[in-house]
Amino acid sequence: MKQNRPPRLANILxxxxxxxxxxxxxxxDLEEVYSSLVEDKGKAIAIAWYWMQTITAIPAIVRNSFxxxxxxxxxxxxxxxxxxxxxKIYSFITISGLAVGLGIFLLFFTLYSWRATxxxxxxxxxxxxxxxxxxxxxxxxxxxxxxxxxxxxxxxxDLPEIEDYTRFxxxxxxxxxxxxxxxxxxxxxxxxxxxxxxxxxNLIEGNYLTxxxxxxxxxxxxxxxxxxxxxxxxxxxxxxLNNKADVVVTGVVKNIMDMPSASSIYFTxxxxxELAKSLYGSIDNWKDNSVSxxxxxxxxxxxxxxxxxxEQLRNKYYESGNDSPRRLYLYPTKGLIYKAPNIERFAxxxxxxxxxxxxxxxxxxxxIGIFNYINLATxxxxxxLKELGVRKVIGAGKLQLVKxxxxxxxxxxxxxxxxxxxxxxxxxSIFNAITPYMPDISIWxxxxxxxxxxxxxxLTGVLAGLYPALFLSSLRPIQIIKGxxxxxxxxxxxxxxxxxxxxxxxxxxxxxxxxxxxxxxYIRHVDLGYERKGVFAVPLPEEIKSKYEIFKTRLYNNxxxxxxxxxxxxxxxxxxxxxxxxxxxxxxxxIKIYSYGVDYGFLETMSLSIISGRPFSKxxxxxxxxxxxxxxxxxxxxxxxxxxxIKIGNKTSKIIGVVKDxxxxxxxWPLGPTVFSMINKNPNYLLIKTKNSGKINSxxxxxxxxxxxxxxxIPFSSFTLENYFNDINADASITSKLFGMLGALAILYSGLxxxxxxxxxxxxxxxxIAIRKTLGASMPIILAxxxxxxxxxxxxxDFAAVPIAYLLSKKLIELQSTITMPLGAGVFIFxxxxxxxxxxxxxxxxxxxxxxxxxxxxxxxx
Amino acid sequence: MKLLSRAEEIILLVILKLDKDAYxxxxxxKIFSDTGAAWSFASIYTPLEKLVRKEMVVKMKGEPTQExxxxxxxxxxxxxxxxxxxxxxxxxxxxIWAGVPDALLRVEL
Numbered sequence: 017m018k019q020n021r022p023p024r025l026a027n028i029l030x031x032x033x034x035x036x037x038x039x040x041x042x043x044x045d046l047e048e049v050y051s052s053l054v055e056d057k058g059k060a061i062a063i064a065w066y067w068m069q070t071i072t073a074i075p076a077i078v079r080n081s082f083x084x085x086x087x088x089x090x091x092x093x094x095x096x097x098x099x100x101x102x103x104k105i106y107s108f109i110t111i112s113g114l115a116v117g118l119g120i121f122l123l124f125f126t127l128y129s130w131r132a133t134x135x136x137x138x139x140x141x142x143x144x145x146x147x148x149x150x151x152x153x154x155x156x157x158x159x160x161x162x163x164x165x166x167x168x169x170x171x172x173x174d175l176p177e178i179e180d181y182t183r184f185x186x187x188x189x190x191x192x193x194x195x196x197x198x199x200x201x202x203x204x205x206x207x208x209x210x211x212x213x214x215x216x217x218n219l220i221e222g223n224y225l226t227x228x229x230x231x232x233x234x235x236x237x238x239x240x241x242x243x244x245x246x247x248x249x250x251x252x253x254x255x256x257l258n259n260k261a262d263v264v265v266t267g268v269v270k271n272i273m274d275m276p277s278a279s280s281i282y283f284t285x286x287x288x289x290e291l292a293k294s295l296y297g298s299i300d301n302w303k304d305n306s307v308s309x310x311x312x313x314x315x316x317x318x319x320x321x322x323x324x325x326x327e328q329l330r331n332k333y334y335e336s337g338n339d340s341p342r343r344l345y346l347y348p349t350k351g352l353i354y355k356a357p358n359i360e361r362f363a364x365x366x367x368x369x370x371x372x373x374x375x376x377x378x379x380x381x382x383x384i385g386i387f388n389y390i391n392l393a394t395x396x397x398x399x400x401l402k403e404l405g406v407r408k409v410i411g412a413g414k415l416q417l418v419k420x421x422x423x424x425x426x427x428x429x430x431x432x433x434x435x436x437x438x439x440x441x442x443x444x445s446i447f448n449a450i451t452p453y454m455p456d457i458s459i460w461x462x463x464x465x466x467x468x469x470x471x472x473x474x475l476t477g478v479l480a481g482l483y484p485a486l487f488l489s490s491l492r493p494i495q496i497i498k499g500x501x502x503x504x505x506x507x508x509x510x511x512x513x514x515x516x517x518x519x520x521x522x523x524x525x526x527x528x529x530x531x532x533x534x535x536x537x538y539i540r541h542v543d544l545g546y547e548r549k550g551v552f553a554v555p556l557p558e559e560i561k562s563k564y565e566i567f568k569t570r571l572y573n574n575x576x577x578x579x580x581x582x583x584x585x586x587x588x589x590x591x592x593x594x595x596x597x598x599x600x601x602x603x604x605x606x607i608k609i610y611s612y613g614v615d616y617g618f619l620e621t622m623s624l625s626i627i628s629g630r631p632f633s634k635x636x637x638x639x640x641x642x643x644x645x646x647x648x649x650x651x652x653x654x655x656x657x658x659x660x661x662i663k664i665g666n667k668t669s670k671i672i673g674v675v676k677d678x679x680x681x682x683x684x685w686p687l688g689p690t691v692f693s694m695i696n697k698n699p700n701y702l703l704i705k706t707k708n709s710g711k712i713n714s715x716x717x718x719x720x721x722x723x724x725x726x727x728x729x730i731p732f733s734s735f736t737l738e739n740y741f742n743d744i745n746a747d748a749s750i751t752s753k754l755f756g757m758l759g760a761l762a763i764l765y766s767g768l769x770x771x772x773x774x775x776x777x778x779x780x781x782x783x784x785i786a787i788r789k790t791l792g793a794s795m796p797i798i799l800a801x802x803x804x805x806x807x808x809x810x811x812x813x814d815f816a817a818v819p820i821a822y823l824l825s826k827k828l829i830e831l832q833s834t835i836t837m838p839l840g841a842g843v844f845i846f847x848x849x850x851x852x853x854x855x856x857x858x859x860x861x862x863x864x865x866x867x868x869x870x871x872x873x874x875x876x877x878x
Numbered sequence: 879m880k881l882l883s884r885a886e887e888i889i890l891l892v893i894l895k896l897d898k899d900a901y902x903x904x905x906x907x908k909i910f911s912d913t914g915a916a917w918s919f920a921s922i923y924t925p926l927e928k929l930v931r932k933e934m935v936v937k938m939k940g941e942p943t944q945e946x947x948x949x950x951x952x953x954x955x956x957x958x959x960x961x962x963x964x965x966x967x968x969x970x971x972x973x974i975w976a977g978v979p980d981a982l983l984r985v986e987l
Contacts, residue, residue: 021947037939037952044949045902045919051945073920080927 022050023063026070033077089423096424109768110392115432116761117385118476119439122469124378126457131371134278134351139216140312141350147309148359149341161361164302168309174329177317182208184308185292186362193256194244203284206292214312218275221251222267231290234263240284241268258295263287274456280353308362310349319346380521384765387514389480391769394511395776397488408493417489425481429473436469451750512809515773518766519813519851525759527821527847532752535829538837539745545678546587547623548737550709552716553586554702557730561698567726576715578707581621582699584613587680588741597663598652610690621705629658629673638694643673648689682744683833712736748832767858770806774862786871798867803859810855814848882967885925890964893935893954901951934960
């Protein structure tokens with residue numbers, strides 16, 4: 017008999033796709049024919065026949081089983097929709113809760129993926145490398161992506177593996193003139209004509225191939241184009257650079273922030289490299305390491321082989337010496353923004369870990385949303401226990417019930433989809449309004465968000481439905497029908513811990529928001545060693561620079577002006593550095609310190625206090641005199657620095673004064689050693705101090721009219737140091753606003769969760785409340801009794817969250833600034849009490865009804 | 879009312895003719911002996927499932943047998959709805975065939 021068994025594999029296959037009943041019938045039929053076939057025609061034919069029958073049956077079976085599951089699904093759908101419509105407010109809360117959680121998660125996820133796939137929008141980015149050279153820094157190796165102008169083309173000549181090269185030069189501040197207006201632009205960069213075909217930045221107007229082909233062309237980014245030409249097409253219009261070169265706009269590319277992903281390369285406008293030579297002197301030599309060189313290797317090139325050839329070529333290009341590179345190598349350009357912080361390069365280095373916070377915050381929010389759903393759903397299902405019981409009695413298996421609840425929560429999540437997208441858009445536009453650093457990730461331009469939203473909806477539905485489904489399907493039908501539901505302790509504990517988590521997260525967000533806000537206020541008023549109040553700056557256009565002293569003396573005629581001084585930069589974000597060698601120091605590598613060029617009256621205008629020595633004065637020849645700050649003197653270990661000398665570049669200068677420490681740079685870096693010297697070039701700013709800081713606006717107006725008299729054709733612009741400073745240090749208040757918004761949403765969620773829990777408890781204890789009332793319990797006593805349990809949860813949440821909030825917010829403010837406020841307990845106590853108060857409001861809203869209800873109503877119902 | 883498909887018609891008639899012995903294997907054999915066509919099991923089950931769904935036949939579990947590897951037979955029985963459907967089909971057959979001029983195609987019903 018045994019050899020007459022049909023092929024097992026075929027049976028297993030059938031067993032997998034058929035229901036049990038069908039499986040027995042079908043294989044029974046097949047086996048009956050099979051056994052007679054074996055006898056008549058032999059085993060081989062019988063087996064072949066069996067397989068034939070099995071395989072031809074599969075499509076029909078699949079179709080059939082799909083029909084049955086669909087018809088059950090239709091039933092689930094009908095019931096779910098009916099329930100959702102029955103309790104409109106409840107449904108609205110669950111659906112919008114899921115939508116907001118999902119929307120915020122999506123936004124943060126999109127933000128994350130925008131940042132996590134840097135440079136991916138360039139076509140051949142995987143084959144593009146930076147040429148990096150290792151130089152002798154005196155103390156060790158110095159890796160730099162800035163290379164000599166002719167290096168990249170020479171490499172292309174000598175290495176057949178290189179398909180193409182392109183170069184990039186970042187100019188210092190450039191003055192752009194359009195009609196009457198002068199602007200300083202920081203991001204104008206110079207590049208080889210093929211730059212925009214090697215890197216495929218998204219073009220808005222213009223032709224890729226001819227963009228930079230003529231030497232007097234310029235390609236603008238969208239925002240620059242808008243700044244100069246408004247909504248009109250800028251193509252063919254002319255701009256003047258540094259008052260020397262006229263350039264014609266040939267194209268417009270998207271802003272770098274609006275590219276499909278983060279970019280390692282940053283510019284606001286592009287000009288052909290040829291022009292840089294005439295604007296910024298000769299860079300065309302083997303000595304200056306001034307440009308970045310990119311090369312694109314041919315496909316399937318062995319990087320190792322190329323690098324070994326680089327070594328030979330290095331000896332060919334450079335004589336051995338201290339200035340020539342020790343080594344040349346290639347570093348992938350893709351993702352450079354997050355990599356290799358040791359390489360000096362064009363791209364700012366950003367901590368790759370810094371944006372993991374997006375995913376964390378996003379997931380936390382999704383989690384809160386899901387908890388909210390679970391809490392509300394389980395609370396509500398207790399009203400549907402009869403339906404459950406009946407289903408079970410009729411013969412619904414556990415799996416079927418799980419399927420039912422799952423399809424219900426997935427349906428809810430899918431219904432939430434339009435709201436999710438709406439929430440995404442709302443939160444996105446709020447973020448856009450709060451922070452200037454938002455990339456373009458609106459739904460309209462990123463259609464894949466919708467797909468992600470659908471997938472995430474279904475996943476969220478599954479996640480949110482999992483707990484209620486498993487919990488409810490595990491109930492015993494007899495208990496359900498009898499109404500003697502054993503509300504297991506574990507279930508209550510689960511829901512309580514969900515509420516605790518929600519409140520803890522709310523506390524966390526709110527506390528961080530408040531700390532950051534305090535920090536922002538603190539920084540706004542912190543003493544940085546100079547006076548911002550009542551001081552304003554006037555940027556000096558090229559034409560005025562040489563004549564500024566005449567204008568400055570005129571200003572002294574105004575009785576409201578205390579003093580005025582010219583400078584190379586404006587305090588607040590002033591970080592020009594220079595190399596110095598102090599006297600008596602045997603060092604091969606110069607020290608890099610802050611270097612500020614100023615003129616007479618500067619220290620007085622900025623209210624910097626001299627500790628020893630004297631300020632710059634017209635009575636002396638100050639050309640070779642400098643003033644240093646306290647920090648520098650301490651670093652050098654000089655007790656009496658006056659009269660000592662320091663070599664700045666090739667010039668030896670004498671110290672005539674020491675000022676108390678102050679901060680002109682932005683506050684991301686710690687206080688550094690600083691040197692003041694007299695301006696040897698034309699200054700960029702005129703700083704003016706008013707006698708009475710309240711009158712600053714009228715003084716600015718007076719200065720403006722004086723300017724008009726002085727040079728009627730050149731526009732006047734100005735800004736107060738206070739505003740300038742606040743703009744630069746806005747990060748803390750931006751982040752604070754973001755956290756504040758998230759905190760408000762988190763509170764709302766937690767409140768809803770609490771509401772659900774409270775309503776569940778009130779229903780459970782309805783009779784108890786009624787009896788207590790008949791026995792004489794007063795309303796406040798009942799309120800207190802009902803609220804007590806929940807308050808415990810909130811207090812636990814507070815206690816759990818406060819230490820984490822303390823550590824996190826401390827870390828956050830330290831990351832943002834080197835000047836941090838002393839972190840006190842006040843904020844955290846306030847947050848904890850605030851959360852508690854909100855929780856009380858939510859509970860009372862729910863419990864009050866039960867407390868004032870007529871006890872007869874709840875008692876007479878049986 | 880939608881008319882039965884040819885396969886459904888044949889299967890219903892075969893089940894009726896087999897009476898108490900109508901299960902998968904026998905249905906297939908009977909179709910072969912009546913029409914000369916060897917249907918695969920799949921092409922029997924598909925219309926059978928449909929008929930079950932339309933409640934024109936009912937399925938009943940029978941006794942297990944040795945030659946089926948110890949598995950039960952599942953018998954099919956035509957319901958009143960099934961009979962009704964066959965009657966309707968017959969009725970429309972009559973109308974369709976009535977008045978066909980060619981004498982060669984005339985059938986005695």
